[in-house]
Amino acid sequence: MAITYDESKKIFTLTTNNSEYQMKVDDIGLLLHTYYGKPVYGTDMSYQIVPVDRGFSGNLYEYRMDRGRSIDTLPQEFSGCGMGDYRISSVAVKAKNGSRTCDFRYKSHSIKEGKPSIPGLPSVRPCDDEVSTLVITLEDRLTGLEAELFYSVFMDKDIITRHTRFVNASDNGMILEKAASMMLDLQYGEWDEIHFAGRHCMERSVQRNRLSQDIRVISSKRGMSSHHQNPFVILCDHTATEESGSCFGMMLMYSGNHKTEIEQDQAGAVRIVSGINDENFSWNLKSGESFDTPEVIMAYSAIGLSALSHLYHRIIRENVCDRKYLDMKRPVLINNWEATYFDFNSDKIIDIAKTASELGVEMMVLDDGWFGKRDDDNSGLGDWLVNERKLPGGLRRITDEVTKMGMKFGLWFEPEMVNEDSGLFRTHPEWALRDPGRNPNLSRNQMVLDMSNSEVVDYLFDCMKKVLDSADISYIKWDFNRSVCNVYSNALEPSRQGEVAHRFMLGTYSLLDRLTKAYPDLMIEGCAGGGGRFDAGMMYFCPQIWCSDDTDAIERLEIQEGTSFGYPVSTMGSHVSAVPNHQTGRTTPLSTRGVVAMSGTFGYELDITKLTDEEKSTIKEQIKTFNRLYPLIQKGTYYRLSQGDQSEIYKAWEFVAPDGSEALINIVLKKSQANARIKNVHLKGLCADAMYRLEGTEQVLSGAALMYGGYAINLSSGDYSSAQLHFIKTT
Ligand code: DGJ
Numbered sequence: 154m155a156i157t158y159d160e161s162k163k164i165f166t167l168t169t170n171n172s173e174y175q176m177k178v179d180d181i182g183l184l185l186h187t188y189y190g191k192p193v194y195g196t197d198m199s200y201q202i203v204p205v206d207r208g209f210s211g212n213l214y215e216y217r218m219d220r221g222r223s224i225d226t227l228p229q230e231f232s233g234c235g236m237g238d239y240r241i242s243s244v245a246v247k248a249k250n251g252s253r254t255c256d257f258r259y260k261s262h263s264i265k266e267g268k269p270s271i272p273g274l275p276s277v278r279p280c281d282d283e284v285s286t287l288v289i290t291l292e293d294r295l296t297g298l299e300a301e302l303f304y305s306v307f308m309d310k311d312i313i314t315r316h317t318r319f320v321n322a323s324d325n326g327m328i329l330e331k332a333a334s335m336m337l338d339l340q341y342g343e344w345d346e347i348h349f350a351g352r353h354c355m356e357r358s359v360q361r362n363r364l365s366q367d368i369r370v371i372s373s374k375r376g377m378s379s380h381h382q383n384p385f386v387i388l389c390d391h392t393a394t395e396e397s398g399s400c401f402g403m404m405l406m407y408s409g410n411h412k413t414e415i416e417q418d419q420a421g422a423v424r425i426v427s428g429i430n431d432e433n434f435s436w437n438l439k440s441g442e443s444f445d446t447p448e449v450i451m452a453y454s455a456i457g458l459s460a461l462s463h464l465y466h467r468i469i470r471e472n473v474c475d476r477k478y479l480d481m482k483r484p485v486l487i488n489n490w491e492a493t494y495f496d497f498n499s500d501k502i503i504d505i506a507k508t509a510s511e512l513g514v515e516m517m518v519l520d521d522g523w524f525g526k527r528d529d530d531n532s533g534l535g536d537w538l539v540n541e542r543k544l545p546g547g548l549r550r551i552t553d554e555v556t557k558m559g560m561k562f563g564l565w566f567e568p569e570m571v572n573e574d575s576g577l578f579r580t581h582p583e584w585a586l587r588d589p590g591r592n593p594n595l596s597r598n599q600m601v602l603d604m605s606n607s608e609v610v611d612y613l614f615d616c617m618k619k620v621l622d623s624a625d626i627s628y629i630k631w632d633f634n635r636s637v638c639n640v641y642s643n644a645l646e647p648s649r650q651g652e653v654a655h656r657f658m659l660g661t662y663s664l665l666d667r668l669t670k671a672y673p674d675l676m677i678e679g680c681a682g683g684g685g686r687f688d689a690g691m692m693y694f695c696p697q698i699w700c701s702d703d704t705d706a707i708e709r710l711e712i713q714e715g716t717s718f719g720y721p722v723s724t725m726g727s728h729v730s731a732v733p734n735h736q737t738g739r740t741t742p743l744s745t746r747g748v749v750a751m752s753g754t755f756g757y758e759l760d761i762t763k764l765t766d767e768e769k770s771t772i773k774e775q776i777k778t779f780n781r782l783y784p785l786i787q788k789g790t791y792y793r794l795s796q797g798d799q800s801e802i803y804k805a806w807e808f809v810a811p812d813g814s815e816a817l818i819n820i821v822l823k824k825s826q827a828n829a830r831i832k833n834v835h836l837k838g839l840c841a842d843a844m845y846r847l848e849g850t851e852q853v854l855s856g857a858a859l860m861y862g863g864y865a866i867n868l869s870s871g872d873y874s875s876a877q878l879h880f881i882k883t884t
Pocket of ligand 1: 490520521565632634680681682683699701702
């Protein structure tokens with residue numbers, strides 16, 4: 154059984170194939186967290202709680218004669234607030250009488266097969282997995298606030314999902330001011346935290362820091378999960394490597410304001426609290442109402458970071474993204490953005506599509522600028538009507554041509570935004586988020602629509618439906634090009650303005666939900682100025698997300714590697730673009746741009762009509778190579794191979810078939826050196842006793858030799874050179 158409750162010891166145990174999670178209700182009803190790690194086969198781990206009377210750590214009234222037991226030091230499952238636990242709280246609540254304390258005690262629990270969905274929010278799908286769910290209800294007897302803690306256990310996938318439902322079981326209203334999804338207390342260990350930080354055009358760089366007695370906050374208040382701090386955090390042994398050490402992952406399945414706090418306390422214990430960012434958040438909870446938090450996907454690996462990444466890659470591919478995309482070949486696409494920006498017409502788009510189709514490209518994506526008065530990025534957002542001046546004959550003329558070429562057609566939208574200079578804003582200025590009487594902050598000269606207002610969501614659905622019904626459109630690129638501020642909704646009363654940021658996300662998710670249901674064959678690619686909403690919440694609707702607006706192959710090495718810690722390559726939109734690169738000015742070989750872009754959902758983003766014949770034939774070959782290697786790249790197990798002394802010089806990564814039958818090594822030289830050292834790459838995941846042939850050669854080597862001896866690669870000639878080595882099992 155994945156979930157058990159031992160009535161005599163009051164112990165809850167959640168078991169996956171390679172991990173165990175344990176909680177215990179103590180004699181006064183506190184729910185203590187006693188263990189998360191490698192399986193301990195049901196041992197009552199509460200023996201590890203050693204009573205210590207620490208100064209200035211007070212005692213609950215029932216513990217007053219037992220001063221070794223303080224809620225300031227006990228490992229708790231989900232803390233209340235204001236009762237003497239001075240570490241980070243998982244809740245903040247204001248009762249009707251103004252009181253701000255909450256003392257959660259165990260009330261009841263239930264264990265059920267399956268996994269319920271979360272109203273209004275994306276959550277991990279149970280699919281046909283063996284999943285069971287534990288719900289523990291905690292209550293604050295004085296105020297009547299209840300916290301229902303949901304745990305769903307994916308036994309074979311080593312995943313536990315969590316979320317919290319706050320219920321007002323009293324007769325009075327109350328206000329939630331913090332509502333965490335999860336809390337995790339770990340009493341012992343020397344830990345590093347890893348998070349994925351960055352900026353527009355450099356998302357998800359790996360940040361690894363040793364914990365000390367303080368509080369680390371990884372958060373966004375930009376109304377989006379953000380380029381700056383991804384809602385995915387790892388806690389690992391200070392000595393953990395790709396292949397060793399305990400690692401815990403916490404991935405919030407949410408695309409809005411988020412916050413993960415990590416505190417190392419006076420005793421060296423660590424507490425992690427994760428959920429919606431409580432800054433500017435409040436939620437009116439009337440009698441009988443409930444509030445559901447977003448879900449957190451938790452994973453544990455006892456054998457290092459690679460294995461932790463593999464757990465996330467699997468759950469995202471199989472249970473977060475719609476299952477129908479699991480085996481579906483994604484089209485190789487060409488996008489006109491870096492080819493034309495706003496300067497295009499139908500003939501230009503058809504020319505690009507024609508040349509691309511001759512080279513094997515499968516889909517033409519028309520980016521920003523096809524609608525309204527949109528010849529630059531100062532106007533037009535909100536007016537989702539084809540600009541017939543630019544595109545005479547409408548979209549239909551283009552899609553007819555494109556489909557005749559045997560290609561699919563995709564179209565760009567930025568539904569949640571509006572320009573001041575647009576018909577929509579002139580008609581409905583009250584639909585933009587903005588404080589009454591104050592000029593709004595403009596970014597890219599645009600404002601943010603009030604997605605918390607269902608009229609806005611209905612309007613957008615109708616507009617998009619009209620466009621989608623007007624031509625043969627298989628794909629949408631859904632963009633979001635600014636951070637959100639001036640978060641004030643004209644549709645909500647003053648006392649509810651603290652709800653707007655979360656209601657905004659609920660509105661966006663509902664629009665995505667309606668569209669994916671109304672157009673089941675439509676694929677939506679997420680995008681937010683590149684990877685500003687690269688999160689599991691968006692992945693629920695968008696099986697691929699444009700990874701970054703930085704298309705430079707060398708910068709992409711860092712971005713895609715950082716992204717790989719939590720997210721599979723099947724979610725990473727990645728394109729070959731022109732040189733000199735538009736973001737960095739760097740010139741890299743076309744072959745290297747191909748190698749890097751192939752480790753994602755592959756495509757091109759350049760004026761293909763202007764390339765030389767030689768470049769065109771290279772592209773033709775690249776597409777053939779990608780199509781041949783596609784199953785291995787998309788479904789293979791991904792390994793980062795760049796750790797160690799030469800990581801500044803080379804970046805290498807591998808895809809290996811789950812049965813070890815083939816492996817693809819990718820290596821890129823980041824920095825040319827005179828008289829350079831040779832890079833010896835140790836392959837992973839092969840069958841040690843099998844023989845492998847290097848494709849295109851007669852060289853045959855054992856899996857053991859390739860893994861333990863390695864394969865020496867000399868890439869020292871020329872800037873940014875690269876190689877792809879494909880090993881195929883022969884015996
Ligand atoms: C930002 C996206 O990331 C780009 O690819 C492009 O679609 C532009 N927006 C269009 O405005």
